[in-house]
Amino acid sequence: MPELPEVESLRRYLVREGLVGSTITSVKLETKPESPGGTGTIIGANNANGQTITNITRRGKQLALELNDFALGVHMGMTGQLHFLLPEEPEPRFTRALFTLNSGTRLALIDPRRWAKLQRFDSSAEAFDGLGPDALDDRLTADDFAGRFDKRTGQIKQLLLNQQLIAGIGNIYADESFHRVKISPARRANTISESKLKSLHKAVRESLEHALEFILNNPDEFGRPYIVDAYDDRMQLHRKLGSFCPRCEIPLVTKKFGGRTAYFCTSCQK
Numbered sequence: 001m002p003e004l005p006e007v008e009s010l011r012r013y014l015v016r017e018g019l020v021g022s023t024i025t026s027v028k029l030e031t032k033p034e035s036p037g038g039t040g041t042i043i044g045a046n047n048a049n050g051q052t053i054t055n056i057t058r059r060g061k062q063l064a065l066e067l068n069d070f071a072l073g074v075h076m077g078m079t080g081q082l083h084f085l086l087p088e089e090p091e092p093r094f095t096r097a098l099f100t101l102n103s104g105t106r107l108a109l110i111d112p113r114r115w116a117k118l119q120r121f122d123s124s125a126e127a128f129d130g131l132g133p134d135a136l137d138d139r140l141t142a143d144d145f146a147g148r149f150d151k152r153t154g155q156i157k158q159l160l161l162n163q164q165l166i167a168g169i170g171n172i173y174a175d176e177s178f179h180r181v182k183i184s185p186a187r188r189a190n191t192i193s194e195s196k197l198k199s200l201h202k203a204v205r206e207s208l209e210h211a212l213e214f215i216l217n218n219p220d221e222f223g224r225p226y227i228v229d230a231y232d233d234r235m236q237l238h239r240k241l242g243s244f245c246p247r248c249e250i251p252l253v254t255k256k257f258g259g260r261t262a263y264f265c266t267s268c269q270k
């Protein structure tokens with residue numbers, strides 16, 4: 001699932017390719033926007049005709065295209081991608097929405113599993129409603145970060161994935177951060193010392209920044225961010241069966257927390 005680094009690299013790609021300042025001249029939405037297999041929704045996007053994109057902002061995993069009169073929230077779900085199409089490129093399979101811009105360029109929302117959400121909001125603030133501060137926001141200090149967790153009795157893994165507390169951290173970068181700072185995902189947050197929680201904040205920032213840099217340096221052949229599969233060199237922790245702790249060289253274990261599988265080392269993560 002695209003997490004903060006993947007969505008931020010996507011935002012930068014959209015800016016780099018000139019989306020800000022472009023006017024939407026036509027919107028084509030798939031006629032069957034929802035399927036039983038997914039929770040994806042496309043709501044109100046057809047009213048974007050004639051609107052100019054004035055800014056592209058992000059909080060956590062949520063993107064907002066700010067338009068003249070409203071904002072379009074874009075959440076990539078599990079498999080969503082936003083791609084500018086080449087001039088003669090046929091519409092890709094699984095295109096759920098196709099925007100044509102005044103330059104003639106087309107922007108496609110492609111999503112095989114239909115979990116992506118494209119939704120009209122009155123403003124970008126409304127699109128971000130309910131989300132905590134962005135995990136890479138410089139205004140989120142180590143003290144603030146620790147203060148969001150240190151009184152809570154829940155397991156740190158589930159708390160770190162709670163987008164209302166901090167936005168942008170998903171399963172993969174949470175596991176990566178816990179490993180870097182030697183915390184077990186099963187630890188109750190209120191049993192972790194303040195200094196350890198501050199170290200976790202630093203580890204979260206470092207793993208997200210490292211991943212962002214990796215993605216920016218490894219675009220696909222058309223310069224598009226390669227965002228779906230995160231099981232590669234951007235991680236110290238290799239999330240597959242039979243992989244080893246890079247510190248202890250013993251097999252990692254897996255355990256489910258709230259339906260999400262954690263990979264961790266029972267020797268160095270306490």
Ligand SMILES: [Zn+2]
Nearest residue numbers: 245248265268
């Ligand atoms: Zn270990």
